[in-house]
Amino acid sequence: EFPLLSPLPFFHGISSPSAGSYSLIFLYTGLSRPSKGLLRFQATAFLNDQAFFHYNSNSGKAEPVEPWSHVEGMEDWEKESQLQRAREEIFLVTLKDIMDYYEDSTGSHTFQGMFGCEITNNRSSGAVWRYAYDGEDFIEFNKEIPAWIPLDPAAANTKLKWEAEKVYVQRAKAYLEEECPTMLKKYLTYSRSHLDRTDPPTVKITSRVAPGRNRIFRCLAYDFYPQRISLHWNQASKKLASEPERGVFPNGNGTYLSWMEVEVPPQNRDPFVCHIEHKGLSQSLSVQWDEKSKV
Incomplete structure (x- = not known):
């Protein structure tokens, strides 16, 4: 079963896909007023249920975790860091837009995102792209229409912004159906044996x-x-x-x-x-x- 988000606090973890399936999922969290010790923005990428790199606003770097930190050629981590920095900027701008809509520019709020894809037998078999504001569903992408579906009053403005040009919607659809599965297949050449392993209890x-x-x-x-x-x-x-x-x-x-x-x-x-x-x-x-x- 393809992992989806659940509320409180939006997701409780990433679960393994069914046998023969693999998934690539990104989880993003942004805070408007991070408390001491917390990060304004952080991202984690998962292959199936295994975290394989972290990024945060303090380091500005995408850093692979074990066992991928020792894998050569899997990813250009400097290029990935640049991509995550760009996504961080867009993500936090969206959080600010929502707070402005609710006329609460100084409040403490959380914005979360989850997006990614699944392949089964080497073919695309599922995708998800969703966001939540303060733990409640905010907006999600329907790739069949294709369109962003508002799930919160403020999300109507977000939809207008994200669909200002028709090409924006087509890019989102292409990401889920083409770019993400291609990236997942590439990662699997380095990761399949680790993801398919069985460790007895x-x-x-x-x-x-x-x-x-x-x-x-x-x-x-x-x-x-x-x-x-x-x-x-x-x-x-x-x-x-x-x-x-x-x-x-x-x-x-x-x-x-x-x-x-x-x-x-x-x-x-x-x-x-x-x-x-x-x-x-x-x-x-x-x-x-x-x-x-x-x-």
Whole structure:
């Protein structure tokens, strides 16, 4: 499934495309009054769910991250830095225009953008280009019409500006349908093996006493890739009713983590087994917590 934006705060992360698909996504964030330690503008580019370069208004440089920082010839980073500086300027001008529309030139506001493309079996299979203001949908591009679709009162002015010349709309359509997929295919020649890799999960089981003296057992899986994983608890070959999976979260190193918990009364001392299924495992993994051996 092609990743799209969700509100609060506009996106909660980039997800992996379906098997056989690859995506190139750019995420932009601009702040009208950045607090101390925050950046006025920052951009991150993703190949699938893996960040591969960062740019911000302080450095003015597009800088690749591991493992792409050691790849020669993938991109002209000085040229990419120039492009991102130009996009930063346009992005922040749009933020100022919105604030002027709402007659709030001194307020603290956030403008975010997400755009990119997906290919499946080496052919274009999806695209997205959307913006949000203070976490709410602002404007999006429909490449089939093609046209910018206002989703906020102030966006009508933005549409007029971005469609002042017919060629502007055609360029946006061409970017999503031609330029972006071509760039993605180029990047894949350097990145496919990294994106197609499978890292099996490391599993750890812990326990703690909950209020009321019940025990809570946690099955933690981490350092796995790709992000899809299944966890559940069994006891005496029966699947236990447990807390829902907490979700799958980035681990900060290009892999993911997830966990599942179950709460049981203290007199229940039979062994517990956590079952894990993941693409990186040749077969499902079962890890046992034997309470009797822990006393």
